[in-house]
Amino acid sequence: MRTSFKRLFACCALLLAPNAWALNLFACEPEYAALAQELAPEARIFSATTALQDPHQIQARPSLIAQMRRADLAICAGAELEVGWLPMLQMKANNPKVRDGLPGMFYAAEQVDTLDRLDSVSRDMGDVHAEGNPHLHFSPQRLLRVAQVLTERLAQLDPTNAEHYRANFDDFSARWLTAIPVWEAKAAPLHGQAVIAYHSSFRYLFDWLGVEQAGDLEPKPGLPPSTAHLAGLLALTEQQTIMAVVHAGYQDRRGAQWLAQRAELPVVRLPFSTGQEGIDSLFALYDAVLEPLLAHVGE
Template identity: 50%
Template sequence: MRLNYRIILLVLAMGLTKSSLAALNVFACEPEWASLAETLGGDRVKVVSATTAYQDPHRIEARPSLIAKVRRADLLVCSGAELEIGWLPMLQRQAGNPKVLRGQPGYFEAADQIERLGIPDSLDRSMGDIHASGNPHVHLDPRRLSTIATALSDRLANLDPTNADYYRKRHDEFSQTWEEALQRWKTRALPLVGARLVVHHQDWEYFFDWLGIIRVGSLEPKPGLPVSSGHIVKLKKRLQQEPPLAIIYTAYQSPRAAKRLSQITGIPAVELPYTVGGAEGVVDLFTLFDETLKRLLEVIP
């Protein structure tokens, strides 16, 4: 009887330990938020990402496997500003998980935490695929990302108060390392200040705002519209007077238009990782900015 009593106590103690370490299930809409959640949450979170660096986050199929993951989630972390409007609401409806609906603690939009760029004064479908809440690609400014990290850490602590001190400690460590990296990137990027670039889509506005880079053209004739040969010809004529540093595109965008414009103008086309996993060695947010700056600096004459 005494042995059985000891076994029961041991089982209960193991259960309490397991409970205190139980992972929060985090559903991240994009790889950058999966990486940030893993960094801040450590072994207290279990993170899945709905997308990869090779998928356009605007257009994702609401697959049954994703519905099942949303159904199990304690926290949903997305870019917001309507980036996921074409597929996330369907996942939420089908999953039937009230914890991760808008307005609940389990729903977190990164764009809500910072001052957004590109909020239109008016909306007109002739303008293309314009986001009413502003440009959603907020992770490409490390200053804003720092603010988002603080808010996400607080949310983890709110959802899992037992491990609040753990989340705060991890955030403090991240914040210190991030600020050091921010200063290093700023110094390294000085040659890019005032640089002129052509983009595929307007997903680099926050990065440009951070470094003072100028967008002088887009391969898309209007945001979200497909590239056309006629538009490429117009771009060529416009860029001949003052050629930009480069034409940039991401891992999830077709390189054909960028390479075609490069071929007829002599302007280098550069693929940038855009998010975690978008290039070899880009395994977290730190290496994302390291590699992005490296590739841009390599094309400076």
Template identity: 60%
Template sequence: MRINSKVIQASCLTVALTLSSAAQAALNVFACEPEYAALVHELAPEANIYSATTAMQDPHQVQARPSLIAKMRQADLVVCAGADLEVGWLPMLQMKSANAKVRSTDQGLFFAADHIETLDRLESVDRSMGDVHAKGNPHLHFDPERLLKVAEALHLKLVQLEPDSKTQYDAALADFSARWQAATLKWQALAAPLKGQKVIAYHSSFRYLFNWLGIEQVGDLEPKPGLAPTTAHLAELQHRAQQGDVMAIIVASYQDERGAHWLGERATLPVQVLPMSVGGNEDSDDLFSLYQSVITLLLSYSQP
């Protein structure tokens, strides 16, 4: 029997192209929040990265939309804050997507909070306490040292999923780590005047930022975590503000500003909206510019 050499060549070419395509296929990453989409981009710039939320959305409250289910179905890796921040919607996405690869942290599921010591852990919680997290405050991305530890852990996860790309992942982590540590020293020097300043804020969204910079949150616009400001509670905060030592009222980019402005007008205090994550304002298009933007905005209200 004669074998057509052209057919063989065509078949070999098809197989080669298929194998090449498979080898070059980028990792599909589903990030629960934009700060983790940005972190993945630093560590795996060739990955296909999708962020389920924006800085203008409350990450506690997300609808399990068909588009999110479809993206999770395609994911090789899911990266989230953890500490139960996404407990109201992530399990539903996992169930409906039927993607076994991203159901366990042993495989393609990664929680940032699992790799650092969170602030404000609680031994037990009940409904009377409001919307609190027993595993600690999940908004950890505003602590540069903790975020670097998360980056190191995420690097190991990437290597676990794609061991053949270890060299590239090692190089990306080394580059990010060097730039991040240099930037952290610069930010610490820049933010020195903020140490000891006092603010009133909405929720504990910036708990890690304030802890890092030495800012004291002396009041919360929420009567209890997760509850909207009430007139009675705002009146109490107005009384506290009369001491004259509060720098500003701080609100995150996705939070309702009405209570803050009510208090600001009566207490003669400035209201500052800070980007909660990458994309929260026009000056925060990556993690580096996010930190720079937040510190710059806070410094504009710094008191001597």
């Protein structure tokens, strides 16, 4: 009888304990799924995209609609990165929790000062973002600020577990702030180097490390490299010392290879997010993105 009572008491205590896994979290990009994993590891976390997908070009598939319908919180980059598919996903999911302006819809770009904001845009400028560059996950300080605000959003939506989320943030913050100077010291040889890169995908990484993006493989954002544009970049390599031609894993590498072959430059394929090639955390992502660049310093 006593043993049965203890078991009953344990079951009741478990049921009454704070449920850190109570929330369903929908991440538009894998980097924000990884951040959610740091803050709410017991939550049900779904990433709508992978590191090998262009986050601009996603279809509102039935599987994504079903996940969005169940979400208590959607976490997205924002700055119109998902404008081509997220509004359709929100409409078809018909989940009132994750509508714009409500606590269940979280945009990382709204929490920080983004780079390259524009006062106005026009169609002839290409695929530009008036609210700034959305790929801010390669800015360690901005990402920490996003994590801080996201923690409070989780606490707001799930107040029973508020202290759990805050404790997880404190742990993440301590480890992140310890890692930043280590990364910066390791990346010091990159300061002042110049690269040609695809799009502005690594804008924040280059800004942080003091790397100059001397040229863009796209003639305009969103447009594939043309022969004339590549010829112009080839002329640029004759005028300026370029360390490498850089592209992300999801980007077409043909233009990069054409230019690199003729300019006798290395092509560097950088991981763009978590979830590929054994990169299972934001810490691993930062480690993995530095190594390929450092391998070509001084060549």
